[in-house]
Amino acid sequence: MIEPNNNLFSIKYLRKILTKAISNNYLFLTMSEYLVHKNTSNQKLFMLRLDLDLKPERLVPIINLTKELDIPLTLFIRVSAPYNFLWYPNYEAIEFASKNKAEIGLHSNPTEWSKIIENKTSEEVFSAELEILRSKFNVDGFAPHRDMNYSFNSLPWLEQNWEIFKEKYSLKYHAYEKVFFKEFIYINEGFNPHLTWRSDNPFDKIEENQNIYMLLHPHWWHLNHPFES
Numbered sequence: 527m528i529e530p531n532n533n534l535f536s537i538k539y540l541r542k543i544l545t546k547a548i549s550n551n552y553l554f555l556t557m558s559e560y561l562v563h564k565n566t567s568n569q570k571l572f573m574l575r576l577d578l579d580l581k582p583e584r585l586v587p588i589i590n591l592t593k594e595l596d597i598p599l600t601l602f603i604r605v606s607a608p609y610n611f612l613w614y615p616n617y618e619a620i621e622f623a624s625k626n627k628a629e630i631g632l633h634s635n636p637t638e639w640s641k642i643i644e645n646k647t648s649e650e651v652f653s654a655e656l657e658i659l660r661s662k663f664n665v666d667g668f669a670p671h672r673d674m675n676y677s678f679n680s681l682p683w684l685e686q687n688w689e690i691f692k693e694k695y696s697l698k699y700h701a702y703e704k705v706f707f708k709e710f711i712y713i714n715e716g717f718n719p720h721l722t723w724r725s726d727n728p729f730d731k732i733e734e735n736q737n738i739y740m741l742l743h744p745h746w747w748h749l750n751h752p753f754e755s
């Protein structure tokens with residue numbers, strides 16, 4: 527099913543995936559909507575998650591598509607990032623998503639920041655970033671960011687402290703909670719060695735009628751070619 531080229535990850539291809547799920551009668555939910563509704567519907571479920579690692583402008587064509595298809599999604603934004611989410615065009619792209627059914631969460635690696643800068647604990651970094659993002663958006667969820675080329679991983683730290691943090695910082699979920707992995711097939715893209723699906727292809731899983739939790743990184747998805755801005 528996967529086309530044999532590395533230019534596969536286009537908005538046109540994403541449209542094919544999402545319209546296939548719609549025509550197969552999937553119900554799209556944000557992550558917090560899933561936690562509220564669980565399996566009260568007998569429809570198959572689809573959670574679309576975007577981690578905004580780089581290039582916030584790449585959000586715009588994706589949100590144009592999800593808006594047209596009327597799909598809710600969950601979008602994780604970085605505060606300590608190579609982009610500044612408060613820079614006007616970046617903020618406008620994120621706000622455009624937020625106004626069109628995107629639930630906003632924090633995407634961060636507090637352990638990495640703390641280890642590199644060495645003047646703050648992971649929790650201080652986490653709490654400060656949450657406050658900064660909350661100055662502009664309602665934030666209920668957290669997804670650890672990890673640059674796949676480096677070693678720092680904040681997930682073990684998060685899992686150790688999650689019950690306390692959830693309460694203390696009024697959060698509803700983090701993106702790697704077991705409930706999501708028990709009830710859904712996790713589909714994401716990554717390098718192997720070139721950009722591809724890491725394990726499953728969404729078309730096969732839609733055919734099999736599986737609940738789908740799909741993570742995408744907007745900077746890898748293009749309208750016309752992979753090097754557009």
Ligand SMILES: [Zn+2]
Binds near residue numbers: 577578579670672673
């Ligand atoms: Zn990330």
